[in-house]
Amino acid sequence: MLSRTSRTLLSKTTNHRWASTLVVAEPLSKDGSLSAGTQSTVTAAQQLGGDSLTLLVEKMPAQIPEGVSQVLVSGNNGLSEFASSAVQVAASAENYGHIVAPASKFGSTIVPRIAALLSLSPVTDVIEVVSPDTFVRPIYAGNALAKVQASDATKLLSVRPTSFDKTPLVDAGDVAVTELDVPAFDKSEFVSASAGNDDKVDLGSASKVVSGGRGLKSGDNFVLLDALATKLSDCAVGASRAAVDAGMAPNDTQVGQTGKVVAPDLYVAVGISGAIQHLSGMKDSKTIVAINTDPEAPIFSVADYGLQADLFEAVPELTEKL
């Protein structure tokens, strides 16, 4: 990487505006590796035309995405205010052309605060990079897409991970690592996080998803979907908002406009009617299957293969025959 002096000389002689891209990583997985969402964010970042890629992490992972030439380590005290501050510290040392985070709950919580700290207007949930300053983002539950041109000198973005392939990870080797000195935020305290089921296949990155809706009638019946998911392998179990609302499934399994957006190779919607908001969370899946007793259910309008059947018979039969 060029030293600061060489970069200045280069920009003076060639009118080249040296600008790096900063990618803000999500918290590491339990095994200390970077998340799939981070890998997809790096792919989006590489389309932005920056001269180099810097990754900001809480802790140094053993492997980093291909193409990253510098790593900044911030530490993590569990607070979004701290994570936002870390980006502010990074941005004060270097003039980034772009700052990019995944559009997960984590990214969506810090990007707007970073925007306020740096006085930038972010473009969030980007699904396509058209050019270094022009992006496409969904609005109205994805029923409309907006092509947006950002005018800030530094573009602050969050990207939808399912819209970008994952950049492969390589050994960190002797990549330049810098520890950041981030001030503590003492107006909030992290108390605890839920235990979280480590055995669950991650909904955001699974190649297959089986989702249940109100048709399952009770949370106990979700075991039918667990069995199907296990048989399919690399398959996560999701839920519609109606199912989450009724207490049949945990909130972090909700697929939809205001839940998680997924785009697996196979999405099986079981007992889900297909409200607009649910469709917006899964309609980019490669193959969609719907099982529902109601032939008029809107879910059939997006399904590649629809089966009008009683899920309490169809799902066990499918599980058995696979």
Added chain:
Amino acid sequence: MKILVGVKRVVDYAVKVRVQNNTVDLKNIKMSLNPFCEIAVEEAVRLKEQKVADEVVAMTIGPKQATETLRTALAMGADRAIHIMTDLRTDYMELQPFAVSQIFQKIVEEEKSDLVLLGKQGIDSDCGQTGPMLAGLLDWPQITFAANIETDGTSMTVERETDSGTETIKIPQLPAVVTCDLRLNEPRYATLPNIMKAKKKKVDTRVAEDMGIDLSPRNQVLEVFEPAPRKEGIMVEDIDSLIDKLKNEAGVIA
């Protein structure tokens, strides 16, 4: 404790919008109180009923018709309202979170609010930015995706949704900004007596353009279009045909 609740008038959640003339056509479309703002109002009113909050002020930014949205909040139990009048589109096309959060900042500072409750996102623009952006401007603690709030009016403990489950955050001393998620509560229906009472509650009107804030969008919407439609699918007869299609046509199972 004084609570400021942001409420937004948005396209009703059941409406499927149409793209026309390079924008989303809002003519004659049914508008409603944003579902997540409704949850925020409900939480504020409950805190008042628990005698933890002294006053609930509802605020909206929007056209003349947005007064209806404020009346709904007042009918649910808010004490008074502030209507920031503007004809700019608030569904991302014109007025964007960067300006919206500055408007909120100004009102929060005037009102000396102790707690700002907002919905986690507007279901039109799907941005979810105003909450944390406002907190950043004020240098206040922020909580997004709140699923449970406990407070005595001075400190607050919140359980919030995360990408992998939930976590608990404590704020030893208010003020704070909190955005509300689905599980927080189930909003009440305004009763007829309360709807009538709401008509007498105070609504202060301001003009957004007169607040000394640059309202122009920093992100220019160049084009609005509909996503490419999916290829039409088929109905299958039974599980055997489904498995056959998935294996041999779609190639998604071995």
